[in-house]
Ligand SMILES: Nc1ncnc2c1ncn2[C@@H]1O[C@H](COP(=O)(O)OP(=O)(O)O)[C@@H](O)[C@H]1O
C-alpha cells in the first residue's frame with residue numbers, strides 16, 4: 004500500500020491556539036496523481052498543503068512524504084522540502100534578484116550544482132514556462148502572470164517530485180490566468196504529482212484525477228471531477244458549487 | 251516683506267559689530283594661528299600649550315572622530331544583536347531585547363553620560379587599589395588601562411605583510427566562489443585561510459623577528475603609566491553613546507526585517523534553503539534597503555551627540571573649541587561659525603550620500 | 617502546571633541552542649534584579665538629615681538626598697509662598713492632557729487649541745507674575761522640573777505652528793520661500809543642539825543693542841524652539857506628503873484658496889497622521905531639555921547636579937542616586953509618551969487596513 008503512495012496523511016490534526024483548523028484529515032496521493040482541493044475561504048486548504056512541506060507544524064497524526072515521515076527532525080524537513088515544490092498565491096519571488104538568480108539560488112545553495120549547470124537548467128525551465136527572454140529582468144518589471152510562471156520555474160529548478168499550488172491564479176487579472184493554467188496543464192501532462200488549491204473548474208475537469216472538497220477543517224467529499232461537479236453528494240458541496248458558478 | 255527681513259538682518263549685524271567693538275574683542279580668523287596656552291588630556295597628535303588654535307581644532311576634531319567611530323562600531327554591533335534578538339522565537343530573549351530598548355531609548359543621553367561618569371569616578375577605586383586582571387588590564391577612577399605594544403624597527407613592513415595576507419584571502423575567496431560556480435563545491439575553505447595566515451606570519455617572523463615590544467601599564471607614583479589608556483570621560487561617553495544609539499538601531503533593524511514580507515521567508519523555506527542562506531541571500535539584502543537610510547542618520551546623530559561630552563569635559567570639538575577656546579579668545583561669532591560649519595558639512599555630506607544611495611537602490615529594483 | 621511546561625517547552629526550550637539562550641537570559645535577569653534591589657533597597661539608606669547615614673551605607677542608594685531636596689527638584693528656588701501658582705499650572709496641564717489623551721469628549725479639537733494658546737499665556741502670567749496682583753518672580757528663581765516642563769512646553773507650542781509654516785514653505789511653489797525654508801530646516805537639523813545653546817547664550821546678547829538685557833532662560837527657549845521647529849517641519853512634511861494628490865486637487869476644484877484648502881482640508885488630515893511623529897519629536901525635545909544645564913540653567917538635571925556640591929551631602933552615592941532619580945523621572949515621562957504614540961500608530965494601521 005505505502006509503496007505506491009507518494010504522500011500519506013493520516014489522522015492529521017492542527018490547531019492555531021484553541022482554533023481547530025484541520026480535523027482528522029486522511030489523504031493518500033499516488034505518484035503522478037493530480038488532486039484539486041477546493042472549499043470556502045478559511046476552510047483550511049492552505050493550511051493542509053502547507054503542512055505537507057512543513058511550513059506549518061502539525062499537532063497530531065502523521066504525514067509521510069516519499070517514505071520519509073515529517074517530524075521535527077531538521078534533516079527530514081530539509082529532505083522533504085527539496086522534493087516538494089510550492090507555488091504561492093502572491094508569487095513570493097525575491098524582488099532583489101533577477102529572474103535567473105531567483106531560479107538558480109536554491110539549486111546552487113541547496114544542491115551544490117555548479118553555476119553554469121544551474122543557469123542552463125534555469126533557462127530550460129524558463130523556456131518551459133514560456134518566458135526564456137526575461138531571464139535578466141527583475142520581478143518588479145514583469146506582469147503578474149509572468150511572475151507566477153517564474154515562480155513555477157523556480158520551483159521546478161529543484162526538480163521536485165511533487166508540486167503544491169496554493170491558489171496560483173487568485174491574485175491575477177483574468178487575461179493572465181490562462182497563461183498560468185496552460186503551464187500547469189503542461190506540467191500535469193508530463194506526469195508531475197500535483198496538489199492544487201484552486202477554484203478553476205475548467206482546469207480541474209481537464210487535469211484532476213480527484214477533486215477534494217473541504218469545509219471547516221474537514222474533507223467533506225472527494226470524487227472524480229465529473230462526478231464531483233455534475234453530481235455533488237453533500238449539501239455543503241452543492242451550496243459551495245452553486246456559489247462559485249453564480250459568480 | 252523682503253525689505254523688512256533685510257532691515258532686520260542689518261540691524262542685528264550693526265548691533266553685533268558695535269557690541270564687539272565695545273568689548274574689545276578682535277574679529278576675523280587671525281586667532282587660529284595664536285598659541286592656546288593650555289594643554290588637554292587626550293590627544294591623538296602632538297599638542298601642548300604652545301600649539302595654535304588651529305592645532306587645537308584638529309585635536310578636538312580627532313577626539314570627536316575617535317569616539318564617534320568606536321561608538322558607531324559598538325552601537326551597530328549591539329543594535330543588530332538586540333534587534334535580531336527581539337525577533338527571536340525565544341520568548342525570554344525577545345522580551346529582554348524589548349526591555350533593553352525601552353530602558354535606553356527613553357533615558358536622556360546626558361543623564362546616561364553623567365551616570366556612567368560618576369559611576370566610574372566615584373565607585374571605582376584609586377589607582378593604588380585598581381581592579382586588575384592578569385596584571386595587565388587595570389581599571390580605576392583615573393581610567394581604563396590595556397596592554398599595548400610599541401613597534402620596533404621592522405614594524406614598518408608589517409603593514410605590507412598584512413596587505414599581502416589580505417590579498418591572499420581575497421584570492422582564496424574568489425577561487426572558492428569560482429569553484430562553486432564551476433562544480434558546485436560549497437565547502438568552506440577555512441583551511442586555506444589558516445594556511446595563508448601561517449605562511450605570512452612565519453615568513454615575517456623569520457625575516458624580521460618579533461617587531462613589537464609589549465608595553466604594559468604599570469603603577470608609577472600615583473597613577474598608571476604605559477599601555478593603552480582611556481580616560482574615564484572617554485569611557486563614559488563611549489558607553490553612553492553606544493548603549494543609547496544601539497537602542498535606536500535595534501528598533502531600525504527590527505523594523506527592517508519585519509518589512510520583508512512573510513512570503514519571502516516562506517518561499518525560501520519551501521525551496522529548502524538553509525536558514526543561513528535564507529538570511530544572507532534573501533532577507534538581509536532586502537532588509538538593508540530599509541535599514542540603511544535611518545541607520546545612517548543614527549550614525550550622524552551619534553556624531554552630533556558626542557558633543558554632549560562638554561558636560562564631562564571630554565576634549566572633543568565642542569568642548570575644547572566652542573567651550574575652552576571660546577572662553578579664552580572671546581571670539582564667539584567666528585568659533586561658533588567654524589564649529590557649526592563642520593557639523594553642517596558632515597550632515598549635508600551624509601544626506602547627499604543617502605540620496606545617492608536611495609536613487610541607486612530604487613533603480614535596481616524597477 | 618502542564619500548560620506551563622508545554623508553553624515553556626515551545627517558547628523557551630525548543631532546541632538546545634534555545635535552552636542555552638534561555639538559561640543565559642534567566643541568569644542575566646537574576647543578576648540585574650539582584651543588583652538593582654540590593655542597591656535601591658537592601659543596602660540603601662532611607663532616613664537622615666544629611667550625608668551621615670549615607671556614608672555608613674556605601675553600597676546603596678542615598679534616598680535622604682532626594683527627600684531632603686525634593687522641593688527644590690520640583691520648583692527650584694521658586695518662593696515657597698508662591699508655589700501654589702506652579703501647582704495650578706501643573707494641575708491644569710495634567711487635567712488638559714489627560715482629557716486630550718484618555719477622555720471621551722467631543723470638544724477635543726477645541727481643547728487642543730486651548731492647550732496650545734490660552735494655556736501657555738495663562739502659565740506665563742501665573743509663573744512670572746507682576747500682573748493681577750501677583751508678585752513678580754524672576755526666571756532665575758525658577759528651577760527643577762518646573763523649568764524642564766516650561767522649556768519642553770514652550771518648545772512644542774512654538775515649534776508646532778512654526779513647523780507647519782516651514783513644512784508648507786518647503787513645498788511652496790515660490791523658489792525663494794522654498795529655498796529659505798530648506799536652508800532654515802537643514803541648518804537647524806545639521807548642527808548639534810549644544811552648539812545652538814552655546815550660540816544662544818553667547819551670540820544672542822551680541823545681536824541686541826547695548827543695555828537691552830536678554831533673560832538667560834529666554835535665550836534657551838529661543839534656541840530650543842527654533843531647533844525643534846526644524847524637526848517638527850520634517851515630521852509635518854511627511855504627513856503632507858502622505859495626503860493623496862486627489863485631496864489637493866479636490867480642494868482646488870472647489871475653488872478654495874491655498875490657505876483655506878490647507879486649513880480646511882489638508883492640514884487637519886496631515887496633522888492627524890503626523891501625531892505619532894509629533895509625539896516622537898516631542899519625546900526627543902523633552903530629553904534634549906537636559907542640555908540646558910550645560911549653559912547654566914537649573915532644570916531638573918541641572919538643579920540635581922548643583923546640589924551635589926552641597927557640603928552637607930558630599931558622598932559618593934549622592935550623585936549616583938541623584939542621576940538615577942532624574943533618570944526615573946524622565947524615563948516615566950518618555951515611556952508614557954512613546955507608549956501613547958505607539959497606540960495611536962496601531963489605531964491608524966488598523967483603520968488603514970479596514971479601508
Ligand atoms: N497563522 C495563523 N494563525 C492563526 N490562525 C490562522 C493562521 N493561518 C490561518 N489561520 C486560520 O485558519 C483557518 C484556515 O486558514 P487557511 O488554511 O488559510 O484557509 P483557506 O486557505 O482554506 O482559505 C482560517 O480561519 C484562518 O483564519
Ligand SMILES: [Mg+2]
Nearest residue numbers: 048049050170
Ligand atoms: Mg488559502
